[in-house]
Amino acid sequence: xxxxxxxxxxxxxxxxxxxxxxxxxxxxxxxxxxxxxxxxxxxxxxxxxxxxxxxxxxxxxxxxxxxxxxxxxxxxxxxxxxxxxxxxxxxxxxxxxxxxxxxxxxxxxxxxxxxxxxxxxxxxx
Numbered sequence: 001x002x003x004x005x006x007x008x009x010x011x012x013x014x015x016x017x018x019x020x021x022x023x024x025x026x027x028x029x030x031x032x033x034x035x036x037x038x039x040x041x042x043x044x045x046x047x048x049x050x051x052x053x054x055x056x057x058x059x060x061x062x063x064x065x066x067x068x069x070x071x072x073x074x075x076x077x078x079x080x081x082x083x084x085x086x087x088x089x090x091x092x093x094x095x096x097x098x099x100x101x102x103x104x105x106x107x108x109x110x111x112x113x114x115x116x117x118x119x120x121x122x123x124x125x
Contacts, residue, residue, distance in 0.1 A: 004045065005108040008038035012101045019094040046073060 014031040018024065047070070054066035088096045 004038050004041040005104070005111065008035065008042060009101065009104055011035035011038070012097065012104060016094065016097040016101055019097050 011031040011034040014027065015035070018027055018031065050069040050073070051066060054062045054069065057065045084096070087099070091099070
């Protein structure tokens with residue numbers, strides 16, 4: 001998962017460079033394809049980890065646990081998408097791409113920290 005998170009940074013960086021130096025339609029399409037591919041890998045891995053984590057809870061709460069985690073995950077995406085247009089209008093495309101890239105840089109470190117500290121291990125409920 002961390003590999004996909006890191007690989008996702010390359011197309012994001014490419015978009016920042018394209019925003020700084022001019023738009024090339026082929027480069028934009030390639031960076032978008034790679035960005036969506038790696039985002040899909042991250043999404044599948046995230047939902048797999050959430051399902052695994054939900055199976056560790058009591059059987060009568062597993063569906064509720066997974067549904068709650070899935071709702072929180074989707075709300076996180078929805079919140080950013082809802083306000084992204086406002087951010088772009090205020091800070092420009094380049095600064096928005098840079099902001100998203102820097103926020104994405106933190107994710108592999110956070111996931112690695114959580115994995116090392118047993119965030120996805122079996123816990124007593």
